[in-house]
Amino acid sequence: MTHSEIIVLLRSRFGDAIGQWHDMSSDNAYQRQMGSYLDVTEPGVIQKLAFFLRDEKGLEFNNLILLSTLDNSDGSLSVVYHVESTQYQHELTFKVTLPRDNAKVPTVCTVWSHANWHEREAWDMMGIRFEGHPDHRRILLEEDYPGHPLRKDFREPDFYHGMKVPY
Amino acid sequence: MQILQAIYEFFAGLLKPGMLSLLLSILVYAAIPLVFILLYALVAILGEMKISAWLQDRLGPMRTGPKGTLQPIADIMKLLQxxxxxxxxxxxxxxxxxxxxxxxxxxxxxxxxxxxxxxxxxxxxxxxxxxxxxxxxxxxxxxxxxxxxxxxxxxxxxxxxxxxxxxxxxxxxxxxxxxxxxxxxxxxxxxxxxxxxxxxxxxxxxxxxxxxxxxxxxxxxxxxxxxxxxxxxxxxxxxxxxxxxxxxxxxxxxxxxxxxxxxxxxxxxxxxxxxxxxxxxxxxxxxxxxxxxxxxxxxxxxxxxxxxxxxxxxxxxxxxxxxxxxxxxxxxxxxxxxxxxxxxxxxxxxxxxxxxxxxxxxx
Amino acid sequence: MPEILERRTIIHSTLHTSAPIQEPEMVEPRRLHTEEMVLNVGPQHPSTHGVLRLEVILDGELVVDVIPHIGYLHRCFEKHAEHMTYPQVIPYVDRMDYIAAMSGEHGYVTAVERMMNIEVPEKVEYIRVLFAELQRIASHSIAIGTYGLDAGAFTPFLYLFRDRETILEMFEKTCGARFLYNYMWIGGLSHDLHPDVLPMCREFVKQSRATHKEINNLLTFNHIFMERTAGIGVLDPQVAINGGASGPMLRACGVKWDVRKNDPYSIYDRFDFDVAVGSSEYATLGDSFNRHWVRMQEWEQSLNIIEQILEQYPINDTTDVQSAIPKRIKPDGEIYSRTETPRGELGFYIVGKGDVKPWRVKPRSPAFSNLSLLPLISRGYLIADLIVILGSIDIVLGEIDR
Structure with a gap:
């Protein structure tokens, strides 16, 4: 399916929760690695959307390639989902934007188990809560590390466990 | 038994025949396998290193002594220290x-x-x-x-x-x-x-x-x-x-x-x-x-x-x-x-x- | 009274103060009190391939559960990347997957070039693919060798290192570095190919084919090795795709998925090669043996690609390898670009805001995704199998922790 067909299908199903389609295919030769993405305006719909994308006949996005996060530096954080279908060889990127001080989004690791560690990393690095995640711990940093370092306003602590941080 | 006899006679001649000489000769006699084990272990350790090296297309130890032959001794010294x-x-x-x-x-x-x-x-x-x-x-x-x-x-x-x-x-x-x-x-x-x-x-x-x-x-x-x-x-x-x-x-x-x-x-x-x-x-x-x-x-x-x-x-x-x-x-x-x-x-x-x-x- | 008997009487008397002392009942095996044991494998352990820590819950020798703890090699790649210019990120990419640094670089520079729409000279593409494939052989050599080590076979490891040495020599001649190259630049290369490399490469292909055969005899089809690896850590294809497995781990399940074929980058569409997949001929599809077997086949396919490059390489092309390097690297927009490294699909999600520094660089590290499947495929096996399964995943902690 082409992107426009997918978007029409999603809009008919999820209505206003599906936001703008940012199409960037015009100035790039590589069709499949495009920077095009779809805005999802309603964070609460993510899990339903994910199930729909995975299970709907004709879509079958069975592979979550990557779950990444962005700090937009305007008081909002984004979670970016890259999904593809190994059967139909089409892919889709969708992005959900969350308020910085209460960043919460339903987990998709019940849909794609690959999301499990990526969501833990997103919590660890960007401080985004994934509701319903089975193992919501930090993954790379220590449990007691102060703050979430990939946020643009993160300042490293002067002391960590009594050790001076910037040598 | 002939060897034990010979050792006993050596000690008996050196000290005097009796219990002490017998004990000493038994100790010396028992130490023969021990000496053998120690000498053999040196050869076997070097052998293991050289055989594995030969099987694996490399040289093995080459620096300690000629062609690395003193390597087991160096290893034992290291372990002792x-x-x-x-x-x-x-x-x-x-x-x-x-x-x-x-x-x-x-x-x-x-x-x-x-x-x-x-x-x-x-x-x-x-x-x-x-x-x-x-x-x-x-x-x-x-x-x-x-x-x-x-x-x-x-x-x-x-x-x-x-x-x-x-x-x-x-x-x-x-x-x-x-x-x-x-x-x-x-x-x-x-x-x-x-x-x-x-x-x-x-x-x-x-x-x-x-x-x-x-x-x-x-x-x-x-x-x-x-x-x-x-x-x-x-x-x-x-x-x-x-x-x-x-x-x-x-x-x-x-x-x-x-x-x-x-x-x-x-x-x-x-x-x-x-x-x-x-x-x-x-x-x-x-x-x-x-x-x-x-x-x-x-x-x-x-x-x-x-x-x-x-x-x-x-x-x-x-x-x-x-x-x-x-x-x-x-x-x-x-x-x-x-x-x-x-x-x-x-x-x-x-x-x-x-x-x-x-x-x-x-x- | 002997001490032990004495103590026993005391225990008895404290237990049954009023009742008469009676013989203890026969203990039936199923009433025996057993407990699970937590074994900490790593971060200092011979076969965790770096600084991985596994919290293994054991019932006897049976693995009940595995909890991987990562992050011991976390070096803030993503944070660093936000503070570097685009070319300055390349050395950091090297240090992600340090076993296959060339492949990592290839992925990163391809991503930035796609973002900026840079046409790279043909010669540069040939050199990149040649080096990426050589790097794949070098990386698989380590993977196969250490897998043998995990199974207890020491010798294949050194045979493979001997051959890997030739590859590193070629790299060293060309760019001066043996391990972390900073060789592929955005739009070009740091140095032109050294004139010795092509003849060396021809020799190497012959030598490597011989070694491939030798390793097959010594390790792959060794009866003990097959007994150890076949049917261990079986991964279902659907679970593998859902869990984000890629590279040999996914292909061992019989899924014909290779980014070089399915989503061609660079000039991979010019070469004729097969996507190696696991086969049920020797073992169960998706088990540890097949992951090894896929690597063995990929090694052969890489040699095929190298042979084709040697035929097609434009020897008389005198293009400067740095000619297409842009003066200003300030890409705008975002991209997800992926390449096939020895460990699987290495993707880079890069967001640029028209600045010299990237706004965000998020790598999709294949080893990270593959390792997350470890608990799933190692439950219910023995502790010796756990080590074999871990070895078959072929992790590089530098890439997992970044």
Whole structure:
């Protein structure tokens, strides 16, 4: 399916929760690695959307390639989902934007188990809560590390466990 | 016994005949295998390094001494200088005891090895039985080490080792029994004596003609049985000395170093020494039981040349063990048990039954 | 009275103060009290391939559960990347997957070039693919060798290192570095191909084919090795895709998925090669043996690609390898670009805001995704199998922790 067909299908199903389609295919030769993405305006719909994308006949996005996060530096954080279908060889990127001080989004690791560690990393690095995640711990940093370092306003602590941080 | 007599006479002449001289002479006499073990260990350590290097397309140690020949001495010096640690949580007594027990087991086996017609530590008429039982001391010491270290890796290694060694004693005993049945003796020196006169008289090929009966023509019937017994003994001895592919108790990729994970310095060196000593011991027992012991493969031999043949055969076995060590992967612990209970023991029983029926029928 | 007996009486008397002392009951095996044991494998352990820590819950020798703890090698790649210019990120990419640094670089520079629409000279593409494939062989050599080590076979490891040495020599001649190259730049290369490399390469292909055969005899079809690896850690294809497995781990399940074929980048569409997949001929599909077997086949396919490059390479092309390097690297927009490294699909999600520094660089590290499947495929096996399964995944902690 082409992107426009997918978007029409999603809009008919999820209505206003599906936001703008940012199409960037015009100035790039590589069709499949495009920077095009779809805005999802309603964070609460993510899990339903994910199930729909995975299970709907004709879509079958069975592979979550990557779950990444962005700090937009305007008081909002984004979670970016890259999904593809190994059967139909089409892919889709969708992005959900969350308020910085209460960043919460339903987990998709019940849909794609690959999301499990990526969501833990997103919590660890960007401080985004994934509701319903089975193992919501930090993954790379220590449990007691102060703050979430990939946020643009993160300042490293002067002391960590009594050790001076910037040598 | 002649050698002990000579040593006693030397001390008696030096001091005076009596208890003290006897004790001294026994001590010196007992130290002969110890000196042999230490010298052999130097050769074997260097051998292992050089053989593995040769198999792996590299040079091995080249810097210490000419062509790296002094490397084992340097290694031993290093081990001697190392700090001898005991973990705080360890059971000190058991922990300290374990290396000595394993070494005693390996060393005591040398007492009944017939190095030649004149040199055997103690000629007892149950030599084979003695070897099998003293070999079990290894299990005790490995369990001591594993339990005493208070380390999970050590404990798992020890559990594996005990299960493995006790299981493999059965096929080894069956294989040895096959030879004992044919030879009609449990004395290692007698078994070695029987095989004199050349390669055709080795038990591997059915033993001497006068035992096989019908002018030796029945060797053809006995040979396959003995070959099976030999194969079982060899595989079983690899497992008893924890060598690859049966080195699951110390599997370095799983259990770090198994039962001797916590040992350092001299204690580790003693474990190492004991392993090398028992490698030679099982090799030379295989040589005595199946390959004529100190007898030359070409006709009869004198007592002094006998030592040369004995050590050569023992070292050949050590070489094969090393060759296997650097070639094969390791079996898994349940596969090790499968090999023992489902392959070696049934074949061992067949060999024992066949050997007994044949010996009775042919005589 | 001996001490032990004495102690026993005391225990008895404290337990049954009023009742008469009675013989303890026979303990039936199923009433024996057993407990699960937690074994900490790593971060200092011979076969965790770096600084991985596994919290293994054992029932005897049976693995009940595995909890991987990562992050011991976390070096803030993503944070660093935000403070570096685009070319300055390349050395950091090297240090992600340090076993296959060339492949990592290839992925990163491809991503930035796609973002900026840079046409790279043909010669540069040939050199990149040649080096990426050589790097794949070098990386698989380590993977196969250490896998042998995990199974207890020491010798294949050194045979493979001998051959890997030739590859590193070629790299060293060309760019001066043996391990962390900073060789592929955005739009070009740091140095032209050294004239010795092509003849060396021809020799190497012959030598490597011989080694491939030798390793097959010594390791792959060794009966003990097959017994150890076949049927261990079986991964279902659907679970593998859902769990984000890629590279040999996914292909061992029989899924024909290779970014070089399915989503061609660079000039991979010019070469004729097969996507190696696991086969049920020797073992169960998706097990540890097949992961090894896929690597062995990929090694052969890489040699095929290298042979084709040697035929097609434009020897008389005197293009400067730095000619297409842009003066200003300030890409705008975002991209997800992926390449096939020895470990699987290495993707880069890069967001640029028209600045010299990237706004965000998020790598999709294949080893990270593959390792997350470890608990799933190692439950119920023995501890010896756990090590084999871990070895078959072929992790590089530098890439997992970044």
């Amino acid at each position: 190392k700090e001898d640690t005991t973990p705080t949580a360890a059971d000190r007594t058991l922990y300290q005891l374990a290396p000595w027990v394993i070494f005693i087991g390996a060393y005591a086996a040398f007492a009944v090895l017939p190095f030649s017609a004149v040199y055997i530590g103690a000629r007892i008429n149950t030599g084979v039985f003695y070897i099998l039982s003293i070999g079990s001391l290894t299990v005790v010491s490995i369990l001591l080490a594993g339990w005493g270290s208070n380390n999970k890796y050590s404990l798992i290694g020890a559990m594996r080792s005990v299960a493995q060694i006790i299981s493999y004693e059965i096929p080894v005993a069956l294989a040895v029994l096959t030879v004992v049945l044919v030879a009609g003796s449990m004395d290692l020196q007698t078994i070695a004596n029987l095989q004199g006169g050349g390669i055709q008289n080795w038990f591997l090929f059915g033993g001497p003609k006068r035992i096989a009966g019908f002018g030796g023509s029945m060797n053809i019937v006995l040979t396959p049985v003995m070959l099976i017994a030999f194969a079982i003994y060899f595989v079983g001895s690899l497992a008893e000395t924890n060598r690859v592919p049966f080195d699951v108790p110390e599997a370095e990729s799983e259990l770090v170093a198994g039962y001797h994970t916590e040992y350092s310095g001299m204690k580790f060196a003693i474990f190492f020494l004991a392993e090398y000593a028992s490698m030679f011991a099982v090799g030379s027992i295989a040589a005595t039981l199946f390959l004529g012991g100190w007898q030359s493969p070409f006709g009869y031999t004198s007592a002094t040349i006998g030592i040369f043949w004995f050590i050569l055969k023992g070292l050949a076995f050590v070489f094969v063990q090393m060759w296997i060590r650097w070639t094969l992967p390791r079996l898994r612990v349940d596969q090790v048990m499968n090999v023992c209970w489902k392959v070696l023991i049934p074949f061992g029983l067949v060999a024992v039954v066949a050997a007994s029926v044949l010996t009775v029928a042919l005589k």
